[in-house]
Amino acid sequence: MRPARADLAEEWLRGIARAGFVPGVRARARAALQELLEELVAAVRAEPFDASVGDRIGAELVDLRMSAPPVIGMTVHLLAAELPPLIGGDLSIVRVRVLDLLEHVTTGFVTAQRNAAVGAAEQMNRSEKIHWRRVQTDLQQRLQHDPVTGLPNEQQLRQHLAAGDGIGLCLLGIDRFPELADTLGRDTLLTAVAAMLRQLTGVFVAHLGNDEFALVAEDLPKVADEARRVLLPLHVDVRAGLVEAAGGGAPDDRLRDARLALGWARQDRRDHAVFEPARAEADRRRHRLAADLPSALDNGEIVAYYQPLYRLADRAVIGAEALARWQRPGGPLLGPPDFITLAEHTGLIRPLGRHVLERACRQAARWRRAGHDLMVSVNLSPLQLSEPTLPADVADILHRAGLPPGNLQLEITESVALDDGYAALRRLADLGVRLAMDDFGTGYSSLSLLSKLPISTVKLAAEFLAEPAVLRHTIALCHALDLTVTAEGIETAEQEALLRSLGCDTGQGYHFGRPSPADSRGCVAGCGFHVA
Structure with missing residues (x-):
């Protein structure tokens, strides 16, 4: 398959043929135009950028005898539209540089035409001079107006x-x-x-x-x-x-x-x-993060923090939720809202999710070998669940980490449960992995749906804590379905006491401990244990 720039050179050549005529052998003309395209591309990419390269390219078009007045108008229109996407990089910057170059191409073209005409000007009669002025006026019109609509151009x-x-x-x-x-x-x-x-x-x-x-x-x-x-x-x-x-x-x-x-x-x-400048800066920041995310995965900048999970009846630590954090060199620690959506949009959520799952399973296996039979809970993205190889990948990660499937809990969202992920959930449950519905009550699912899914735990959204009556009935109905209930976002002793009185099984939140990394001894702040 021919390179894209070769196709553009052919399109340019056809445009010139329609606008005027192609002198000499067509293959030579095409090769010459492709060389000019390469020069334009190199000029756009050069640092520092120098738009004056376009003056010479415009003059070369005249030297190649592609000097009919419509040629430059067609050239500017075609290259302004087609060249930027072929160059790549930041399209807004590339488009501005291409337009600057084409402005100089136009200047070089017109200057070369004028210089060529100076020698013959004295030999022109009056009608020829009027015709030449009309040609120049028409050329200027074409350079500043869109050929389709007749409106001013960019x-x-x-x-x-x-x-x-x-x-x-x-x-x-x-x-x-x-x-x-x-x-x-x-x-x-x-x-x-x-x-x-x-x-x-x-x-x-x-x-x-x-x-x-x-x-x-x-x-x-x-x-x-x-x-x-x-x-x-x-x-x-x-x-x-x-x-x-x-x-x-x-x-x-x-x-x-x-x-x-x-x-x-x-x-x-x-x-x-x-x-809005503030929103633009936020967008630029997200774009920079998206560009840096692949290397962050390769360099081990994505780490797992662990938030302890407590049994409310006796305040015993029964596990921890693994949460992704991005520790940028010399920068602040970033939480999931800063980069998870970016990972989903760029297709990196699958390797990122696998990376966190692997780290979490290895850490849980280390705790277990030290005598702490704890569960580790990991969030599962909808895009991960759509991967047909997910159950096999999870089984492989558990095997290599040496962690029993029952020590792993995967958290899904209500939207996943409502989509077509049931088959994958069933296969994960058949492995012995625990499944939990995260943020229950913030989406569209109902308690009747819970009975149809292979889940063992419901994690109640923090908003439930403000509605004790709703909280009481929801916990009772979940227990009737033989589901464990976990409350998220517990921040006060009063909330803990209320949940305990309502029979809620487990809880987590800043009241118990904030997400923290496991240190070199395997200790996590708030868990009350460490690996010796």
């Missing part, structure tokens, strides 16, 4: 933003754009949307490619609502990312912020979202 939008103070930016994205483009025709859809947006008064409208349209105005929420109104006849829904005028900033920064806000609107299923 280059002209950036110039407009740089020249104006006190104006806000609204970036519109069309919902279900691929589906609508297939049904109506991409160019037909974009042309119709552009025609409707032109009806907005006092608003600078630009088309940035694909489904993105930019509106520059002062009252952004009003403009976004007005845009939705004028598009109603087309049955087109849009979402908007808004960057307020007060935010200021360079055009590239404002475009980046608007795209980020548009992503929030889509993520939150809202008509529009306003750019």
Whole structure:
């Protein structure tokens, strides 16, 4: 299969052939264009970045006799859309660098054309000079306008933003754009949307490619609502990312912020979202964590902390729940809310879950060998449960750790129980592993569902502690189903006494002990024992 850049070179060549003509042997022209693409890619990736490389590439197009005026307009439009995804990395940074390069490519192209024309200018008659000026005007028009809609393009939008103070930016994205483009025709859809947006008064409208349209105005929420109104006849829904005028900033920064806000609107299923620096920083932090997570697993930065589990009748420690923590070098200790969702989104939850399970089983086996026959409880992600090899993997981990299956408890959520994980749960129960439903009462499951699942324990959500009457009946019904009841989030002696009086079997919470690592002797704070 040919490299993607070879395909882009072929597409570029076909565009040039349509815009003008391809001189010489076609294969040589294709090879020359592919070399220019490689130079552009190298320039984007270079540190420090130098956009002036584009001047030479624009001049080389003229030297290659690919100098018909429409060539540069087609080139800018094609490469601005197709080149960034081929380069990889941070797409927002890559897109800005590509646009800077293409601006210099344009400058180099026009300069080379002008220089070539200077020698012949004196020999031109009046009509030829008028024609040449028209060609130059047409070229400038093509460079600053989208060829499909005729609207200003991203280059002209950036110039407009740089020249104006006190104006806000609204970036519109069309919902279900691929589906609508297939049904109506991409160019037909974009042309119709552009025609409707032109009806907005006092608003600078630009088309940035694909489904993105930019509106520059002062009252952004009003403009976004007005845009939705004028598009109603087309049955087109849009979402908007808004960057307020007060935010200021360079055009590239404002475009980046608007795209980020548009992503929030889509993520939150809202008509529009306003750019917020604090949320943007939180997103950047999550992205950095997501990028660092694979190496964190490889380097042993993901560790297990243990929160003791007490039998309420006599306050005996019967086990501990293993909780993942991320100890970043030189950074704060991170808890599950900081990285578990990231692991699920990036597909790393399976190796991360296995890593914590292995550590927990080895620690429980060590306690058992030292005479402490304790259970270790580990949370199971829905994505882990969807793995067909999970039961076999758990059996392998238990065997290598030397831990009996009955000393391991796996905690699942109500959503897992309601999905299609029953077969895997049944196989895990057949191994002898204990199963517990975590955070019971926060989702949709019912006590009748509990009787159908192969679980042995229900862990009541901390919210139950505020409802003694509900707590009493829930504990009684769980016991009627022969289920052990564990209360989470116990923080006071009064809560402990209430649970004991209601017959709750086990409990955990800050009242007994916070999650702590096992030290070199196997000791966990609050457990009252250690491995000698």
